[in-house]
Amino acid sequence: MERRFAKAKALMPGGVSSPVRAFQAVGGTPIFFERGSGALVYDADGKEYVDFVGSWGPLIVGHCHPQVVEAIRDQAGKGTTFGAPTELETELARRIVDRFPACEMVRFVSSGTEATMSAIRLARAATGRPGLVKIEGCYHGHADSLLVKAGSGVLTLGIPGSPGVPPDLAALTHTVPFNDAEALERLLAEHGKSIGTLIVEPIAGNMGVVAPSPGWLQAVHDLTKKHDVVLIFDEVMTGFRVDRGGAQTLYGIAPDLSCFGKVVGGGLPVGAYGGRASLMEQVAPSGPVYQAGTLSGNPLAMRAGIATLDLLDEPGTYEALEKASAALEAGLVAAAKAAGVPAVVNRVGSMLTAFFTEAPVTDYASATRADTKRYAAFHRAMLERGVYLAPSQFEALFVSTAHDSPIIERAVAAARDALQQIAR
Numbered sequence: 549m550e551r552r553f554a555k556a557k558a559l560m561p562g563g564v565s566s567p568v569r570a571f572q573a574v575g576g577t578p579i580f581f582e583r584g585s586g587a588l589v590y591d592a593d594g595k596e597y598v599d600f601v602g603s604w605g606p607l608i609v610g611h612c613h614p615q616v617v618e619a620i621r622d623q624a625g626k627g628t629t630f631g632a633p634t635e636l637e638t639e640l641a642r643r644i645v646d647r648f649p650a651c652e653m654v655r656f657v658s659s660g661t662e663a664t665m666s667a668i669r670l671a672r673a674a675t676g677r678p679g680l681v682k683i684e685g686c687y688h689g690h691a692d693s694l695l696v697k698a699g700s701g702v703l704t705l706g707i708p709g710s711p712g713v714p715p716d717l718a719a720l721t722h723t724v725p726f727n728d729a730e731a732l733e734r735l736l737a738e739h740g741k742s743i744g745t746l747i748v749e750p751i752a753g754n755m756g757v758v759a760p761s762p763g764w765l766q767a768v769h770d771l772t773k774k775h776d777v778v779l780i781f782d783e784v785m786t787g788f789r790v791d792r793g794g795a796q797t798l799y800g801i802a803p804d805l806s807c808f809g810k811v812v813g814g815g816l817p818v819g820a821y822g823g824r825a826s827l828m829e830q831v832a833p834s835g836p837v838y839q840a841g842t843l844s845g846n847p848l849a850m851r852a853g854i855a856t857l858d859l860l861d862e863p864g865t866y867e868a869l870e871k872a873s874a875a876l877e878a879g880l881v882a883a884a885k886a887a888g889v890p891a892v893v894n895r896v897g898s899m900l901t902a903f904f905t906e907a908p909v910t911d912y913a914s915a916t917r918a919d920t921k922r923y924a925a926f927h928r929a930m931l932e933r934g935v936y937l938a939p940s941q942f943e944a945l946f947v948s949t950a951h952d953s954p955i956i957e958r959a960v961a962a963a964r965d966a967l968q969q970i971a972r
């Protein structure tokens with residue numbers, strides 16, 4: 549892998565196409581992959597791993613599910629892109645609005661970043677107020693306004709904001725802690741007149757998994773209503789995963805706008821944003837808010853998304869995901885306890901993070917108290933035992949429908965062994 553990485557580093561910054569892939573937080577050389585099958589992946593030397601990264605969330609039915617592969621293969625023979633309407637977009641849009649009652653209309657884009665960036669443009673246009681609230685530790689992609697106290701790679705690499713973001717733009721982004729309704733209430737009382745948008749991951753996944761505490765999302769909803777602020781749920785990670793109708797269905801809260809990505813594209817590049825028709829009709833060409841894309845609504849990607857959402861609707865799917873994920877959680881908790889390694893496991897449905905810390909993890913401050921050196925050692929020990937985890941403490945681990953009991957048992961056995969080793 550060292551040789552491959554050296555070649556890549558000569559041609560691409562850090563040798564990668566996205567920062568956290570470079571393994572800086574855990575040390576060592578990133579694994580170069582060649583193929584995947586179900587819950588398993590194989591590196592370029594042929595070594596097999598149980599995969600809990602799942603390409604960072606999209607692969608909820610595992611690698612190369614036959615129905616997804618067939619849909620892509622069939623479409624590839626018909627045409628990969630037309631830059632014109634296809635009925636496939638209508639079909640995927642129908643599946644989204646059926647699952648998300650708060651979305652009457654959607655617009656397709658090609659990534660989660662584009663979805664959140666475009667939703668914020670729309671919210672700013674609709675309210676005429678440029679101020680934005682984001683929650684500390686949440687990650688919404690790499691649009692300029694959103695690289696302020698962000699999660700994911702921004703947190704992993706310890707970049708508080710990013711050079712290149714104009715200070716005048718960053719100054720429009722206010723941040724408050726996750727799970728802190730009082731801080732939000734104070735902020736809106738003080739700056740409510742200039743703030744028109746609030747964006748949140750309803751279940752944080754990009755500082756590691758942090759669940760909303762009971763009542764918090766409702767308080768966020770009520771405060772945004774009171775101050776006439778557009779509430780955006782970034783469900784790029786949680787949509788179609790924690791429930792077929794995402795976190796908004798799980799917690800019974802209707803946001804004004806919702807953002808999607810990852811699962812909705814079934815492993816191909818898709819994002820989408822949606823909301824009630826009166827808001828969405830302000831997007832061009834119905835309205836004046838400009839947003840476009842050469843490959844938006846790409847037919848190959850639509851087919852992969854449709855196939856994936858249809859597979860998720862087979863009876864018992866979410867129950868099976870919950871069962872496998874609960875078994876993994878229980879196994880990790882027991883393994884950490886047996887090894888005497890302090891760990892807190894946060895889980896909502898099939899997304900989970902084991903934080904190496906003793907105190908509950910409820911926000912950015914408590915997440916960043918986790919022992920990242922210990923995570924790095926755990927990550928290495930798991931790799932040696934054939935389990936591929938995200939190369940950072942501040943990421944989620946994803947369970948797919950291909951993670952059956954034997955696979956979960958294999959991963960838990962590896963964790964038991966790895967934790968014993970790092971405890972020594």
Ligand SMILES: *Cc1c(COP(=O)(O)O)cnc(C)c1O
Binds near residue numbers: 661688753809
């Ligand atoms: C991954 C992610 C994004 C960014 O999506 P990309 O497709 O990587 O641009 C945005 N928001 C959340 C919550 C995410 O998890």
